[in-house]
Amino acid sequence: MPEGKIMKALSGFYYVKDKDRVIRCRGRGLFRKKKITPLVGDYVEYQAENDGEGYLLDIDERKNELTRPPIANVDQAVLVFSxxxxxxxTxxxxxxLILVESxxxxxxxxxxxxxxxxxxQTKKIEQLAKQYEKIGxxxxxxSAIWDDGMATLTPxxxxxxxxxxxQSGVGKSSILNALRPDLELRTDQISSSLGRGKHTTRHVELLxxxxxxxxxxPGFSALEFSELELDELPSCFPEMVHYGENCKFRGCLHMNEPxxxxxxxxESEDIPAYRYKHYQQFYDEIKSRKPRY
Incomplete structure (x- = not known):
């Protein structure tokens, strides 16, 4: 059977790229029975009924997958923050960062x-940027208008x-337009009433x-740790993995342990206070999460 990669998912159709052609496919009913949703980035087997139409038959094992945004087999995430x-x-x-690390x-x-x-303002942002660089x-x-900024990102x-x-309105589409002007992705200004960007991207597509x-x-402004367990949280903070080697107790969760x-x-400011504050907030959020059955 021919194989390819899902490049776009839109309105129940999956656009599979196989070499130099793209086949528009539907998913077989067996995916629904197995509660499997094909994702952009999936490597799939398909059956073509004609030159441009077909059906998905099987999905290869994924190395990872995200729910929001729905995409599989991702190598890296560029987190765009204005x-x-x-x-x-922060x-x-x-x-x-925790979602990506997990x-x-x-x-x-x-x-x-x-x-x-x-x-x-530049001085403040630079200070924060250097703190994240110190973490690793x-x-x-x-800026979408800086040619050298795009040249730094491209490699x-x-x-x-x-x-x-x-989050919405931070300039993701503007950056992609600067990288590939022919895309002409639509961008909107920040909504003055809401204080956040309008959603300008409606589906996931590999370009x-x-x-x-x-x-x-699609931009979004909230994330829930629905799948992350408490004992996994420390490993999602690289600096805590490093300094955690000095903890007295193995498996220390860095909350109440001596x-x-x-x-x-x-305390020595080797870890920024706001990072630890966020860790505590995420810990409490996961701990109070309703159990899944």
Whole structure:
């Protein structure tokens, strides 16, 4: 049977790329029976009834998958957060980072709209960016109108499947337009009444940029840790993995345990206080989550 990759999912159809052609496919009923939803990024077997139409027959095993945005087999996530309009949010960024880390996807932080900042605002954002770089994350500063900003981002996309994610209105579509002007993706200004961007992307689609594939995904402003367990949370904070080696107790969750290496690192400011505060918030959120049956 022929094989290909799902490049786009829209209105119940899956667009499968096989070499130089794209076949529009429907899913067989067996997927519904098995409660399997084909995702953009899936490697699939299909049966073509004619040159342009067919049916999905089987889905290869996934190395990872995300629910929001719905995509599979992702190599890295470019998390786009604006420096302003909307204001940079470390809390929301950390939520995205935890989601990405928990799925073993390499994160890359991209701070957009840097050209809109005053000198004082730039100094504050730079301080935060350097703190994330110290943790081990790659942080890019960009603006859709800066050619050098795009040149910095492009090499990170080569030979990878990359998902672009972030809250609405941060400039994801503008950045993709700068990378590939022929896309002409629609962008909207921030809603003055809501203080956040309007949703300009309605579906997930893989787009070719250089030798890589990227996904422009719907913006969203809330994330829930529906699948993450308490004992997995510390491993999603790279700095806690590092300083956790100094904890007295194995399996320390860095909350109430004595002689905790992470809490000592917070006290000495080796771990930013806001990162530990977010960790505590996420811990309480997961702990109070209703059990799943």
């Amino acid at each position: 420096a302003i309009e909307p204001d940079f949010s 809390s929301l960024l950390d939520r995205f 799925h073993h996807i390499d994160p890359l932080i991209c701070i957009s709209k840097m050209d809109l900042l005053t000198d004082e 994350y790659t942080v890019l500063r960009s 990170h996309l080569e030979e990878k499947i990359t998902v672009f994610a972030g 070719s940029i250089g030798s890589g594939l990227v996904a422009d995904t 002689k905790c290496g992470v809490k000592l690192a917070v």
